[in-house]
Amino acid sequence: MARIGVFVCWCGENIARTVDVVKVAEAMKSIQGVIVSLDYKYMCSDPGQKIIKEAIVNERLTGVVVALCSPLMHEKTFRTAAKEAGLNPFLLEVANIREHCSWVHEDKNEGTKKAIEITRSVVERVKQNHELQNITVPITNRALVIGGGIAGIQAALDIANGGHQVVMVERTPSIGGHMAGLSETFPTLDCSQCILTPRMVEVARHPNIKLYTYSEVESVHGFVGNFKVKIRKKARSVDINVCTGCGICQEKCPQKKIPSEFECGTGFRKAIYIPFPQAVPNKPVIDREHCTYFTKGKCKLCEKVCGPKAIRYDQVDEYVEEDVGAIVVATGYEVITSEKFPEYGAGRFKDVINGLQFERLASASGPTEGRIVRPSDGKEPETIVFIACAGSRDPAKGIPYCSKICCMYTAKHAMLYRHKIHHGKAYVFYMDIRSAGKGYDEFVRRAIEQDGALYVRGRVSRIYEKTVNGQKKLIVKGADTILNKAMEIEADMVVLATAVTPSPGAAQLAQKVGTPYNEYEFFSEAHPKLRPVESNTAGVFLAGSAQSPKDIPESVSDASAAASKVQILFSKKELERDPYVSVVNTDKCFGCFSCEAVCPYRAITREEIKNRKGEVVRMVAQINKGLCQGCGGCISICRAKACDLIGYTDEQIWAQIHSYPADPIDPTEENGHE
């Protein structure tokens, strides 16, 4: 039999002014099972809480209702008090008679009536409450970092330096990401590789970091603290444990004209290659699509020249499984290619390149050793046009968002060009200059004022090739919207700051990890303001451009933030969370798995029910308590009501609805009582 105590708060005048709290407390006494009902001026005060605690003990209460402010305000306070008095905290519920009643209604009669009904409905609910325990989930203190760019590197190092093991998976043969290919970085113009490569080496040498390069995440199962990750190690055709990285194979390989991914197509590589000199690991990989042996069946020159005999033509993809407790997604970005721009030649003009290609031309380690030349004829360009918004903020291209980094790197490009070719002209077409950031606006000003970049506010409508005085030129037609005049520039080269998009395959990875992504396939954060590096899936964190276009400082701070979140998670052996999860009554479940379809957390698994002979009779749904977040979507789709949500059970809700009188008291009649 229920023994309920009801405690009605005055909240000074806040409730008592428009609600007759004495009457509310009095009315509760007539409800079956209510043993004690009283009012007090400030329930949340120490004496107020003491009243409740004493009543719990003295009256052996099995349930408590406190009628006062919103549960968001004080539910925790009172549940803690209940616990201290020996009552399971989940047997205490809050009736919200302040925010939802006394503060929004002036009429004391109406307010009192409403407060009575609100409190009564919570009393009926509490009668259906059960003792609950917080759920504990063991945690594997080991993190997976997906992506070995600067964000992934930073996250991995932070977690590893924090004393936890890290598994890093990188899709390409080397870590480093886009940053390894950049020339110099804004706004300080320090050399990108000089600041990055020590970090790459640190990752390779760190005793807590296990590195899988040329590998991809195949599948992710499990939940926060307990993920099982299957990794596909793609066949490198080289045993990296035997290989010394001497590079002789690369030197001798007869396939010379394969566009290099690292050089963004501005240079070439061999069929067996180390992507770039500072690659980590500094071991080659065979590109089977282009290798003479793999395509034609003979050659094997690399095998012949390899001293330590590390070449493995028969290597196959290998699968490994790793247990981790947290995942950091740092899969980065890509830029769209110039083929997407028919108005700019759709990739046909050799001298129309994108920003990443320009980085390689400007880089001392690039194919031209830092000399800025035209790809078509190797001549120094006298005039370069930079187009700062190429695809970004252009709904017609399907990219309405700002790519964020282009304004800054375009200013940098113009600057680098002017530093190298003093007499050259650098035009920059822009829509707006977005240079918010420490030292950023000063940097753009420097490009304009000191380095003489010619900024034109307007867009370029068309580019075409034309021979002028025997010289091949790119005619850039645009508009200066400030001077309101059409412009035509004879350029030698055009650099498009093409839009930033997520890394290819981001959506598929998001599906594997089970975390949401937006319509452009950027990973979605749990909350744009307050949980910017957490995904909506517990235990999965985000860093860098996988989430939205970001520059290096942002990516690094994201990564450190994500690493900090991981370490918070790892600071305990067990994860404790509230007990509001769904449960399945397998007797009632008939396995239509509609619940599985609607569950946003992939918390529903299929379980076989077998007969005595061990034959599968039917399939039923089971809920993984670690994954379930307690939304209850599975219950409203379940026709048989085979599942229910602990804390918000059908019984509790039914009791609440049922508590509202079928024939309400007529307000005018109640007036008569006063």
Next chain:
Amino acid sequence: MTTNSNQSNQNANINYNDLQSEIRHLAKDLLESKKVRIVIGYGSGPLNSKPVPVFITDANDVDRLVYNEFCFNNLSIYLTKAEIKAKAPWAIVVKGCDARSVIGLVVENQIKRDDVFTIGVSCNGVKLEGNTLSKCDTCAVKNPSNINVNKVIGNIKTASSTSASTLDKELEQLNKMSAEERFQFWKNEFDRCIRCYGCRQICPHCFCNNCIAEKSAPQWISTTPGSRGNFAWNAIRAFHLVGRCVECMECSRACPMGIRLDLLNHYLAQEVRDSYNFVAGMDLEQKPPLTTYNLKDNQDFIK
């Protein structure tokens, strides 16, 4: 529920003897080759106009299978019965509407597609007590070749009917009524309900072993055959069939009180089609509409 149309003339074009012997041949093959353990089909009953379900397990018995214009039952209901389930694989004689039920059962994981061999019979409408069923007016699957069936038998070519079906006309009339009048209409219908649950028992898609109607603690639907419980029961059952009902209309055929469940189901099926471009039981891959969503779903009704 039934209609006197000229369709009986069209039916004359179908040679039922041919269909029947083809079914028997196929059944024999399937049983002899041990491709299936049971053939579920129609057999002759006490009345020629009311064939009964038969379950053939022996190839020598295939002559018990009949097929005629009175084969109105949706036999797919048997696929989820424990006794039958234990004896997979099966073959089953299905009309277009019944074939859609089979797909629905596969989509909702009640049976495995590979366990069932569907013998899809071309159908130009079935008759009950002399009249073609009204559901046949709106049928879009007279030839089941566009549904995932293993074998199509017969090949009728029917022009889609030009005039509005009887059901559609009735729907139109109902929609013209005021809300008040419609409420009275349905109250009159549902008030007759005696809660025999025949609608549920005959429905291939009512496969829950514990029906919500019998759930206590809490009891969402009053079990007393009174207005309140009847309204809740009939509304909830119809709602549970949203996006799942294939309009075989066995429920309204089974209803001893003649409650117009066909109208309610037809209305909802049309709304599902119009809102989500979804027709139940047509596609093994498509998710039932209430178990999925589209970011651009209508929300005009939401403030």
Next chain:
Amino acid sequence: MNNTTNNKKENFEPRIIAFVCQWCTYTGADLAGTSRIQYAPNVRIIKLPCTGRIDVHFILKAFEQGADGVIVSGCHPGDCHYTSGNYYARRRFEMFKKMMGFLGIDDKRLQFAWVSAAEGRKWGTLVDEVTNNVRALGPFEDYKSLKIFQAE
């Protein structure tokens, strides 16, 4: 004003039951409180984790319990704490509302809304609007006429 039964419709104060999600609308209603926004006292709130948890049974039960109107409200599209609960709910409620309309329930008695945690004002307006609409319709006699026992 003691003779209330004869002119019940004039003095009729509708009973509204609102099923709301705890993240957006419940918090929005809290904000209405802290902002001291005055609205009709006819509404009774039942808190649920998500609109995805709100079962059509709740709505029928509310009507059976004598509610003259029902509000279902949760997070705006894209704001769902559970990512997609409100999207599934949107479909379910669209079909449910259509079915109820077809069964003769006036659609003003069943109002769905998106009210965010920041929309205290909208919550107040919503309650006032539904209350006024339902007051104009009068008591939900139709549903109240559905008795548990046939003999009643």
